[in-house]
Amino acid sequence: MPEISLFKEVSLHHYLILSALIFSIGMIGVMMRKNLIVILMSIELMLNAVNLTFVAFSYYLNHLDGQILVFFIMTIAAAEVAVGLAIAIAIFKKFKKVDIHFFERLKG
Amino acid sequence: MGSDILEISINAIKLIVIFLLMVQLVPFLVWVERRGSAFIQNRFGPNRVGPLGLLQLLADAIKFLWKEEFVPQKGRAFLFYAAPVVALLPGALAFAAIPLSVPVYLEKFELFGQTWGPYRIAIQGYELGIGIVFVLDASSLGAYSLLMAGWGSSNKYSLLGALRASAQVISYELSLGLSLVGVLLLYQSFDFSDIISAQVGPLSFFFAGHDVKVPFLPNWGIFYQPLGALLFFAATFAETNRLPFDLPEAESELVAGYHTEYGGLKMLMFYIGEYGHMLVASALMVTFFFGGYHIPFISIEGVRTFFLDHGFSLNGSNLLTSLVFHLVFLLKVLFFLWVFIWVRWTLPRFRYDQLMDLGWKVMLPWALCNTIVTALVLLVAKEARF
């Protein structure tokens, strides 16, 4: 296993480590927060972390397919936000709050 | 980017000068707006301070500086102060990506006892290969300052204005982007300089095996994309929140919309942001549809040889040529800025549902139609040259 110098030169692994950290932050946000919209935002953070990985691989392996995947992920993320916010508005209309707890009461 | 210290410093100064150009046009435009509105409404307008009321701007600036600073009691101070600063960003970022004149080529010359190598200086803040997309996304950041101002001042009128503004900006961004797709298909480039250099000379194109030449018209984009130009110009009105679309600050309904609580220098910064947005919109209009900095029927070489024949050195005539083309560009931009002001004082305001109907049910389908027709025509006229 070769030695790497973290502070001298930026390589692929710096980007991967950064991406892993952002992903974990997003995951903690999804698990811990109450507010539905903040949970959606944390999901956006996780998706962004994945995007960063793809772009970094695409740059360092000199292969453009990674950027196409980022393109697809962004489209799906935008669509997911639209649906998520519509659900949030429906919840807010019903309970005047957007807590994740109210999902327990969604029956029929 | 610069390779030696002189080129780097020239590039840095260039950025500052372009920003100052944007800021300095604002007092002039305010003057034009006030005098122009007075002219349209058969009044005098400001005419006491200085010749033609020109010094009114200076008086206004001094007045703005001495206004009291305040934050609404229940407002969020940070957002309240940040919003006017953020309002400056989109205009400044977008304007720096637009080429303002012919690039200057400088031969070797002596300065400070050293020889400085040949340079190519683009009269543009930064050259991006994907400049058009960059300008679009810089201007899409404009909604934030409105939202921050609306929510930061904790006032229902401000909040309503901000919500209206963001809905409007999101809706019209679609037709703004789609109306440009025709231009992109036509010139097959995201680069401003490619698009500008394709619009030189008289109108001539190659269509379905025939060479078509119209010697009395310039080769401008508006003759290929009239619908695109119309849609683009209408969408920029909505993006800049100017009058037929100024629902966010409709004074008869919302006092002053998102800047109800602002005064003094912060208010002035919103003004600079708005006029900067107008400036960018006009510059884009000129660049895409009216030949950019080119003078119809006069080539760059012609101007340069004119200066060379009149006894200027090579570097001097290059610089002067660039200056002449820059002035032509500014003239064209000023014309469109005048159109902005003219429309503002002529047309009444839309109702909100009319605004949304226009955006989604009229402009979006027409922009899509324009894209498809352009693509089909380009497919039929194979190897079309423009």
Place this chain on the structure above:
Amino acid sequence: MEGLLFYILAAFILVFSLAVIVVANPIFSALFLVLSMISLAFMFFLLQAYFIATVQLIVYAGAVMVLFLMVLMLFDLKKEIDIFSSGQRLGGLKIASAGLLTGLLLWSIHYSIGLFQLQPEKVLDAQGQMEQTKTLSVILFTKYLFAFEALGFLLLLIAIGVVALSRIKGGTHARD
């Protein structure tokens, strides 16, 4: 130079992302998310992915986050008192599991050093950026054409679904 830019941007992204999940007011967390998205777009510029960077700015910063802010402002939420969903023990468990995942990821990254043949591209000039965008679109419309069409279909479905969802009436805002 590139290293310095990377560390500055990375610090920005990490601080802003942490702020997103820690700040109590959802509007402020949305604004922090905007800042972190913009920093990420500049990191994409650093990685020579120019088109993706601009798309990131348009889609995320220009459209998605404006939508978030708009919805949040429509709700007019009162200040949240307890922003986290669980008690001390369960919360600790969640953070521990997230830490475990992070450790796992970092460990695998550490062991993957030297597995890839790295051949980074050069810094692209204006012409190179155009060429890259062109290649990207050619790949999108040849190799990934089916995925592209499927995505278009998905977007249509989602547009219909969102319209159907937002027509739900009930609660305090019901008219009839």
